[in-house]
Amino acid sequence: MFLPGWLIWWVLLSLSPSTCGLEISGYESDEVICSQGLSDCTMKDEIILLAENDGVDVQNLTANFKLCSDTKETCALCLMIDTEFHIRLDNDMEDEGHSGNNEEDDSEEARKPKASLTVCYQTAATMPTCKKVEFSVNQTAVTQQNRAKVSMVITKPAGVSFSSKVIVYPSSLLHLTQRVVVPSLEEVCSLELKKCVEECHVPELRIVIPKEKNHVELQFDGRNNGSLSVCIQHEHNGICQRWKRKTIPLYSVTHCMCLMTWYDQNSVRSRRCPFANMDFAQRNVWQNVSVSVGQGQTNQHGTLLLWNLSAPCRLEGEVWPCLKEGSSCREMRGPRQQLANRTWRQNRKGLWEKTGSFEDIDLQLSPCVMVKVKGMGHELGPFCFKNTDRWRWSLLVVFVMLLFSLTMLVFYRLHGFVKKWVWSWHHGGFVKIGREGRVLLLSPPDVDDGVSESVCRLGSLLCNQGFNVSVDQWSRKEQCTLGPLPWLHSQLLKLNTQGDRVVVALTQKALERTEEWAHNHKRVITKKMADEDLPQIWSPYSDVFAASLCLIQADKQQGRAGERFLLVKFDSSPSSDKNLPELLQGLPLFQLPSQTQALLTELRLGRTGRRSGGKMWTGWKWGRSDGWRAETKEGSDQQRTSLCKYIGVDKNLETIPLKFS
DSSP: OOOOHHHHHHHHHHTOOOTTSOOEESOSSOEEEEOTTEEEEEEEEEOGGGOOOBSEEEEEEEEEEEEEOSSSSSBEEEEEEEEEEEEOOOHHHHHTTOSSOTTTSOSTGGGOOEEEEEEEEEETTSOOEEEEEEEEEOTTTSOGGGEEEEEEEEESOTTOOTTOEEEEEETTOGGGOEEEEOOOHHHHHTSGGGGTBGGGOOOEEEEEOOTTOSEEEEEEESSOGGGOEEEEEESTTSOEEEOOSSEEEGGGOOTTEEEEEESSTTSOOEEEOTTTTOHHHHHHHHHTOEEEEEEEEOTTSOEEEEEEEEESSOOOEEEEEEEEETTEEEEOSSOOEEGGGSOOEEOTTSOEEEEEEEESOOGGGOOEEEEEETTOSSOEEEEEOOOOHHHHHHHHHHHHHHHHHHHHHHHHHTHHHHHHHHHHHHTTSOOOSSOOOEEEEEOOSSOOHHHHHHHHHHHHHHHHTTOEEEEGGGOHHHHHHHOHHHHHHHHHHHOOTTTOEEEEEEOHHHHHHHHHHHHHHHHHHHHTSOGGGSOSSOOTTHHHHHHHHHHHHHHHHTTOTTSSEEEEESSSSOOOGGGSOTTTTTSOEEETTTTHHHHHHHHHHHHHHHHHHTSOOOEEEEOSSSSEEEEOTTSOOOOOOOOOSEEOOOTTTTOOOEEOO
């Protein structure tokens, strides 16, 4: 935009920058003002890499900030840049515009050469921003020595705000750099200009205390309260804590409480302390005074009586030590300490604290401190030091009693495990307390529903006793997926050599099947039990039973008979080792339900129990005096069995009754 040179220049001179603050300029958009002799002045943005001066030599540059506004209702920051430069009138510039038809280009405008000037500015946090001014030079109107002036008005400069530090310089001439500091928002808002600066607008706060209500209402006037922020501050240099409610409890209001309000982070904050002269606010401070005493030590290992006082506001008053005598506290010799003479600090809860100490105080006398607060009609205290020496022995006694009670409680909860451990020690070895071993339970090769139900009940009993039990009847789906033989081998891989066992259930048909397998096992294995060799009715687990016989034979050949396999029969009629097929002789045999407890003991003790006796177990007897005792091969094969139809009736071992059909 081009304005008459002499008029605009006179306006600029009248708007010279003030050192004490900002002034209002009448511009509301970017403007460029050229001096006499320059015309067609335009200003545009320029890239920093292309910035250069064409036909001019900058001699001087000044910059300052003003508030630009045409209505004085709203205003914004604007950067004013004044430049003074020398115009180079070389031959090229003089001959410019005369290379065409002289008759057509003989006008005055065509003979005016072109020139340009580029000025850049930036802050510490932004990239440089450049403005290029282009103009035409009227050689006849230019003042003496070809000197001219250009002024630029840049409204809302990029990256510049209140308190910013800005550097301004002409392109390629850094020695003419000007450093300008924008006044702070607080400084601007303290002037009469604050009415037009949007950042100076603050919420108008009104305090309302409704009758018969225990709170203070905060009411605001102004623009939308959605962007309103409030914080509460105690004392002028206290921490301001954000407050998001429109009410304040009446009991927390103090005379030093101040409210700080603002609209957004770029706006100035307003601070008001409306409760300074209210009596109830002073009383709230007195009611929230807290005093504590403790023990300290000097550098010379002397004792100190420490005191700590906290309150919502700083207080004036004094503190002194005393000895309690009945209902009164006798003041001890020494000067009183003044609250106002020491440094206060604010803790995380927003309370102001002050600490102090008294020397040469005998703490064995349980001394106290008294507090006198200025303005209060009575003293606070006494706050006494409690001698903790006598409590140390009391705490020790209480700790011992708690430890004894805890020990008895643990012993009561583990009573059953302790009994099992003691019982197993007296009968040949330790029982693994807390975790029993694994047991693989295999069914006989027949389809008797009664026997199948007995096998399942035995598996449930072992599970209830803490064993990790796998029953072939419980793994139908897995056997269908893997096949009976792979399933058996996968289960045997899980067994631990330190006592995990395989329990094989026997019936009369199982014994017959064992005799048949013993005579024809080679043919059965190779042909996988051809139909002509099988009985009329077969259990779906017959392949698993046959595979177990093969493993029993392998163990016997290696001299490990009885280390992994146990035999059980579900009947009460006595049987001996001699009645078993030759393949099964030497394996532990238990008659159920009469020898259920003996079976559980064998499974718990594992090989440890057998080795401690030095012989192989083949049978068990139930006695009235010692509970149970074992027979060896050298002993009698006769057994006195109980006709009880339940398994696990021994109360001492807490077994679960189980009925076999």
